Structure formats: C-alpha cells, structure tokens
Amino acid sequence: MEGLNIPLNHILLVSSLLFAIGLLGLMIRRNIIFILMSLEVMLNASALAFVAAGAHWGQPDGQVVFMLILSVAAAEVAVGLGLVLQVQRRFKSLDMDNADRMRG
Amino acid sequence: MRELIGLIAFIPLLSSVTLMLGAERLSRISIGFLGVGSVGVAALLTAAMGIDFLANPQPFQVTLWTWMQVADFAPGVGFYFDGLTLVMMSVITGVGFLIHLFSTEFMEEDISYARYFAYLNMFIAAMLILVMADNLLLLYLGWEGVGVCSYLLVGFWYQNSANGYAARKAFIVTRIGDTAMALGLFLLFTELGTLDIQALGVAANHRWQVGDSMPLLACLLILGGAVGKSAQLPLHTWLPDAMAGPTPVSALIHAATMVTAGVYLIARTHELYLLAPIAMIAVALVGLTTSLMAAFTALTQRDIKRILAYSTISQIGYMFLALGVGAWSAGIFHLMTHAFFKALLFLGSGAIIHCLHHEHDIFKMGGLRSRMPVTFWSFMIGSAALAALPMTSGFFSKDQILLQAYQMPGIGPWLWLGGLVGALLTAIYSFRLVFVVFFGQANTEPDRDTGWRMAVPLTLLCGLALLGGWIIIPVAEVFPVAGDQHPALWVELVSIAVPLIGVAIAYLAFYSRQLRIDGLLKAPVMQKIQSFWFSGWGIDWLYDRLFVKPYYSLARVLKAEPVDALYNFIVRLNQALNHWLSEGQSGQMRRYIASMVFGLIVLLAILVGVL
Numbered sequence: 001m002e003g004l005n006i007p008l009n010h011i012l013l014v015s016s017l018l019f020a021i022g023l024l025g026l027m028i029r030r031n032i033i034f035i036l037m038s039l040e041v042m043l044n045a046s047a048l049a050f051v052a053a054g055a056h057w058g059q060p061d062g063q064v065v066f067m068l069i070l071s072v073a074a075a076e077v078a079v080g081l082g083l084v085l086q087v088q089r090r091f092k093s094l095d096m097d098n099a100d101r102m103r104g
Numbered sequence: 105m106r107e108l109i110g111l112i113a114f115i116p117l118l119s120s121v122t123l124m125l126g127a128e129r130l131s132r133i134s135i136g137f138l139g140v141g142s143v144g145v146a147a148l149l150t151a152a153m154g155i156d157f158l159a160n161p162q163p164f165q166v167t168l169w170t171w172m173q174v175a176d177f178a179p180g181v182g183f184y185f186d187g188l189t190l191v192m193m194s195v196i197t198g199v200g201f202l203i204h205l206f207s208t209e210f211m212e213e214d215i216s217y218a219r220y221f222a223y224l225n226m227f228i229a230a231m232l233i234l235v236m237a238d239n240l241l242l243l244y245l246g247w248e249g250v251g252v253c254s255y256l257l258v259g260f261w262y263q264n265s266a267n268g269y270a271a272r273k274a275f276i277v278t279r280i281g282d283t284a285m286a287l288g289l290f291l292l293f294t295e296l297g298t299l300d301i302q303a304l305g306v307a308a309n310h311r312w313q314v315g316d317s318m319p320l321l322a323c324l325l326i327l328g329g330a331v332g333k334s335a336q337l338p339l340h341t342w343l344p345d346a347m348a349g350p351t352p353v354s355a356l357i358h359a360a361t362m363v364t365a366g367v368y369l370i371a372r373t374h375e376l377y378l379l380a381p382i383a384m385i386a387v388a389l390v391g392l393t394t395s396l397m398a399a400f401t402a403l404t405q406r407d408i409k410r411i412l413a414y415s416t417i418s419q420i421g422y423m424f425l426a427l428g429v430g431a432w433s434a435g436i437f438h439l440m441t442h443a444f445f446k447a448l449l450f451l452g453s454g455a456i457i458h459c460l461h462h463e464h465d466i467f468k469m470g471g472l473r474s475r476m477p478v479t480f481w482s483f484m485i486g487s488a489a490l491a492a493l494p495m496t497s498g499f500f501s502k503d504q505i506l507l508q509a510y511q512m513p514g515i516g517p518w519l520w521l522g523g524l525v526g527a528l529l530t531a532i533y534s535f536r537l538v539f540v541v542f543f544g545q546a547n548t549e550p551d552r553d554t555g556w557r558m559a560v561p562l563t564l565l566c567g568l569a570l571l572g573g574w575i576i577i578p579v580a581e582v583f584p585v586a587g588d589q590h591p592a593l594w595v596e597l598v599s600i601a602v603p604l605i606g607v608a609i610a611y612l613a614f615y616s617r618q619l620r621i622d623g624l625l626k627a628p629v630m631q632k633i634q635s636f637w638f639s640g641w642g643i644d645w646l647y648d649r650l651f652v653k654p655y656y657s658l659a660r661v662l663k664a665e666p667v668d669a670l671y672n673f674i675v676r677l678n679q680a681l682n683h684w685l686s687e688g689q690s691g692q693m694r695r696y697i698a699s700m701v702f703g704l705i706v707l708l709a710i711l712v713g714v715l
Contacts, residue, residue, distance in 0.1 A: 027694055029694075101691060103692070
C-alpha cells in the first residue's frame with residue numbers, strides 16, 4: 001500500500017463522529033433542509049466507514065457498497081427535495097414541527 | 105235466587121267499566137244514574153237475598169267458575185253466604201247507596217264526575233267480593249281491590265301533590281300489613297292444604313290443639329293484615345292523611361266499609377283465633393291501646409275530618425277489643441252501628457265543608473245550628489250514637505263490648521276500665537265538635553244549604569244511627585255463643601253513666617264555659633302534651649326517623665352506585681393510561697427520532713452489559 005497510511009481506527013472514529021453529528025442534527029434541527037443535510041452527513045459517515053474497511057482488508061465490496069450508498073443518497077435527495085417543496089407549499093414554512101397533524 | 109248472588113258484585117263492576125270507557129260520551133245525569141243506580145240495584149238484590157235468607161236461614165255456597173288450576177290447588181270464584189255476609193253486604197250496599205246519592209250533589213261541580221263514580225263503583229264491587237268470597241284467595245283479591253280504590257280515591261284531586269303523597273302513604277302502609285297477611289295465607293295453605301274458609305276451620309280444628317304455635321303464627325300474620333287495613337297501631341298513620349280524598353269517600357271507605365275489613369277478616373277466621381288464645385289477647389290489646397291513643401289525639405285536633413278519622417281509628421279499636429275478648433257478634437254489631445253513625449258524621453261534615461267554602465277548621469265554623477238545621481241534627485244524632493248515649497245505636501253495641509270485656513277472665517276488668525276511659529274521651533271529643541261547630545258565634549257564613557240529595561241520605565242515616573241498635577243481626581249461627589251471664593248491676597250502670605259524664609264535661613267546657621279550661625291549656629306542660637297529642641303521639645315523626653329518612657339516605661347512597669365504583673376505577677385507569685400514551689404520539693418527527701435513539705442506546709447498553 002502506497003501513500004498515506006492512516007490507521008483504520010482513526011477513520012472509524014471520524015466516521016462515528018460524523019454519524020453522531022448527523023444524528024444530533026436530525027434530532028435538534030427543525031428546518032427540513034437541515035434535516036435532509038443531516039441525513040446526508042449520516043449516509044456519508046457510513047459510506048466512509050465502508051470505504052475505509054474495504055481499503056483496510058483490500059476488498060472491493062466496500063467500494064461497491066459506497067457506490068450503492070451514493071445512488072441511494074441521490075434518490076433520497078430527489079424525493080426529499082420534492083417533500084421540501086410540498087412542506088413549503090402546505091405549511092408556508094420549512095419548520096417540521098408544524099407538520100404534526102398525525103399526533104395522537 | 106241464590107244464583108243471583110254473583111250479580112250483586114258484578115253490577116257495580118259493570119257500571120264502573122262502563123263509566124271508565126264512556127266517560128267522555130255520557131251526560132252528567134246518566135253518569136249519576138249509572139253510578140248510583142248500580143249500587144241501588146245491588147242494594148235491592150241484597151235486600152231480597154236477605155229476606156230470603158231470614159225466612160230460611162241456611163248458609164249456602166255458590167261456585168261460579170274455577171279461577172285457576174295448578175296441580176290440586178284450584179281456587180274457585182265462589183261466594184259463601186251466611187248471616188255475617190248478609191250483615192256486611194247490607195252495610196256495603198245500603199250505606200254505600202246513600203253515600204253515592206250524597207256524592208251526586210257533593211261532586212256536582214267537579215270535572216271528573218265520571219271518574220269519581222267509576223272508582224266508587226269499583227270499590228263497591230271489590231268490597232263485595234271481599235265479604236262474599238268463600239276462599240281466602242278471592243278474599244285477598246277483594247282486599248287488594250279495595251286498597252287500590254282507596255289509593256285512587258284518596259289521590260282523587262291529584263293536581264295537589266300533597267294528596268298524591270297521602271294516597272301513596274295509604275297504599276304503602278297498608279301494603280306492609282298485606283304482606284304479613286299474604287305470608288299468613290301461604291302458611292295456612294302449606295299447613296292445611298286449603299284456603300276455603302269453611303274447610304279451613306274444620307281442618308284447623310282437626311289438626312291443631314288450642315295453644316299450638318302454628319295457629320298462633322298464622323293468626324298473628326293475619327292480624328298484621330287486619331291491623332294495616334283497619335288502621336290500628338302500629339300501622340294507623342295512613343288513615344288521618346287519607347282524609348285528603350273527597351269527604352263522601354272518607355265516609356264510605358275510611359269509616360263505614362273498607363277500614364272495617366280487618367274486623368271482618370278476624371271474625372271470619374274466628375275458628376283459627378279460638379285455637380290461639382295469645383293471638384286473641386294480642387287483638388284485644390292492640391284494639392284497646394289504639395282506641396285510647398286515637399281518642400286522646402282526637403281531643404286536640406282542629407280539622408273536622410281529622411277528628412272524625414281519629415275517632416274512626418278509636419272505634420275500630422273497640423271492635424278489635426270485642427274480637428279479642430271473643431265477643432264476635434258484639435264486634436260485628438259495633439261494625440254495623442259504627443258504619444251508620446260514622447257515615448252520618450262524615451256526610452254531615454261533608455255537607456258543612458261543601459256549604460262553607462271548603463273550610464276544615466272547626467274553630468272557624470261556629471253557630472251553624474240555625475243555618476244548617478239538617479246537618480245540625482245529623483251531627484247531634486251521630487255524635488250521640490258515637491258517644492254511646494243511651495238508646496242510640498252506638499249505646500247497644502258499645503255496651504255489649506264493654507260488658508263482655510268485663511267478663512273475660514283475668515285481664516277483663518282492666519280491659520273494661522280502659523274501654524270506659526275511651527268512652528269518656530269519645531263523649532268529650534264528639535261533643536266538643538258539636539258545641540264548637542254548631543253553637544257559639546258564627547265565624548263563617550255558609551253560602552248555601554244542603555240540597556235534597558244531601559238531605560235524604562243524612563235523614564235516612566239519622567234514622568239508622570238512632571234506631572240501628574234495635575236491629576238483631578243474624579250471626580247467631582256463625583259464631584260460638586258467648587257466655588250469657590250478666591255482670592253486676594253497678595258495672596252496667598257505670599258503663600251507661602260514663603258517656604253522660606263525658607257529654608257533661610264537654611258541655612261545661614265548650615258550651616256554657618263554666619269549666620274554665622283555658623288556663624289549664626295554657627300551662628307549659630299542657631301545651632307540650634297537647635302538641636304531642638296533636639301530632640298523633642309523634643308516631644309519624646318516629647316513623648319518619650325510623651324508616652323514611654334512613655330509606656332516603658340509603659337511596660341517596662345507592663344513587664351513586666357504589667358497587668360500580670370498582671369498574672369505574674378500571675375504566676378511569678385505562679383512560680388515564682390512554683391519555684398518557686397518546687401524549688407520546690406528538691406527531692413531531694424529532695421526538696420520534698429522539699425516542700428511537702434513546703431506545704437504541706438502551707438496547708446497546710443491554711447488549712454491552714450482557715456480552
């Protein structure tokens with residue numbers, strides 16, 4: 001292996017950190033755009049973990065899954081942005097707390 | 105002739121049904137003819153039967169049809185006719201007819217004219233069934249029938265809720281006695297296997313000895329029924345309130361006929377009572393205490409009808425006393441004479457009330473002697489008979505009772521003494537009534553005098569109250585012969601003298617005012633005693649505390665449905681849980697995520713902890 005030799009642990013740490021940041025954003029942000037972005041962060045955190053794992057063990061599976069995650073993220077953004085438009089139209093705001101009509 | 109006996113009861117019943125169905129279509133004249141006429145026909149038929157019977161005094165029994173049949177229990181609708189039945193039927197149809205006639209004038213301005221006569225005729229029918237029945241079950245039918253009619257007629261002016269209350273009280277209090285009586289009938293049927301009155305007497309004598317406990321129990325239960333219906337202690341409280349009904353109703357039901365049904369019942373089942381001497385003493389003591397208690401109460405009343413009501417209770421007490429000492433025929437004799445003079449007094453008071461703008465308070469009357477002469481003489485004769493002044497009808501019957509009570513071994517003289525005190529009080533309160541109402545100065549002017557439909561019954565009843573004592577009732581065959589020895593002369597003389605003393609006291613105190621009682625009445629102790637007597641010895645108050653109030657509080661407790669509390673608790677717990685859980689479903693995505701994360705952490709912690 002050439003180039004930088006970063007230990008797996010570090011990468012996994014960064015990945016977990018990213019995942020935690022995304023999750024925290026998901027939990028505390030009310031703006032739907034930020035929620036979507038937090039989701040992206042989480043997806044990419046897991047993708048990073050896959051890539052790092054694939055590189056560490058010299059397997060191609062990690063990169064295959066990364067490609068899959070990338071396409072899932074693209075599809076998710078397409079649906080998500082449609083949702084954003086709907087929310088904006090219906091509630092005249094992007095605050096997701098307004099969309100609580102399904103409360104018990 | 106004998107087969108016609110059924111008609112006597114069914115003609116008034118038919119007329120009652122006609123009046124109920126055709127109330128709207130009949131004119132007032134035809135209602136009057138139907139109501140009075142049906143009882144008149146019944147009276148004529150009774151008279152014919154009576155003449156037939158007196159010529160050939162043979163008791164007979166007619167079964168019309170079988171009422172019901174369950175296994176070997178088959179009570180029939182059958183009538184038994186003997187001297188006792190004849191006396192009762194004559195009183196019911198004869199006095200009943202006069203009261204019906206009186207009613208046509210008394211009720212002429214009432215809008216419910218047809219309803220009144222429908223009830224009254226139904227009452228006559230039920231009362232006739234009661235006295236003619238040959239078995240106790242049919243008797244019970246009549247017994248309950250008169251109870252219903254009494255309820256309907258006491259509450260006749262139902263727009264006033266106080267009348268409805270009085271009617272319910274009359275119905276419920278007598279129902280307590282009726283329950284005891286029903287238990288007595290059940291006992292007799294299970295023990296003796298029949299309810300036929302004649303067969304019952306034979307079977308009881310065959311099966312039981314004098315002094316056995318079973319006849320004692322049966323007799324006490326039947327006494328319970330009689331006490332309720334005849335307004336004796338401790339179930340007498342309904343009768344004074346029953347005066348809420350129209351006055352002719354009080355005369356017919358609450359003086360002459362229905363309230364004496366208890367006396368009839370005990371006389372009819374006398375063969376059972378002869379087997380239970382203790383029950384007979386109980387009857388005598390109930391009668392004596394009631395008679396004294398009611399006489400004291402009557403002394404202090406102001407309402408003319410309440411005076412007469414308490415007087416009725418007191419006089420029925422005398423009849424019970426007679427039955428209790430075994431003076432059966434004297435008791436029935438007093439029943440008959442009492443029906444005459446008390447109906448007379450009640451109709452007289454009805455005439456006063458009718459002509460005096462519905463005034464009931466005797467101290468607002470006064471001086472009516474010259475203004476209402478017919479009524480005055482009715483009251484004079486009625487009160488004389490009630491007080492048992494010599495040669496009036498009440499004298500003969502009450503004298504018989506007192507003398508036979510005296511002869512009872514053991515407690516006889518005490519019973520006689522108690523009866524004498526009652527007779528003294530009776531004379532005082534009845535003539536207090538006469539002197540206050542008819543003498544002195546007039547406080548209220550009558551706006552009319554009695555018409556002929558009131559005057560004729562009053563006059564005829566005057567004759568009966570005066571001369572009824574000479575009638576010899578044909579009950580010698582029915583009852584065992586009482587001891588014929590006469591007590592000492594002084595006993596008889598005292599018995600005659602005491603009512604005269606009572607009248608003299610009333611004369612001095614309420615007419616000539618030589619006996620100054622005002623100071624005595626104003627004394628604090630006397631005031632207390634007076635208000636105690638006025639309230640009927642506080643018995644209504646006592647029952648109110650003992651039964652009515654606790655019942656109400658129990659009802660209030662049960663109204664909240666305490667048994668359901670447990671189930672309501674479960675329901676409320678579930679509702680709270682539901683509320684609490686549905687709070688969690690806020691619809692806000694962030695919270696869902698947070699809770700999912702929380703759950704994840706917990707799961708992870710468990711995994712880590714377990715691993």
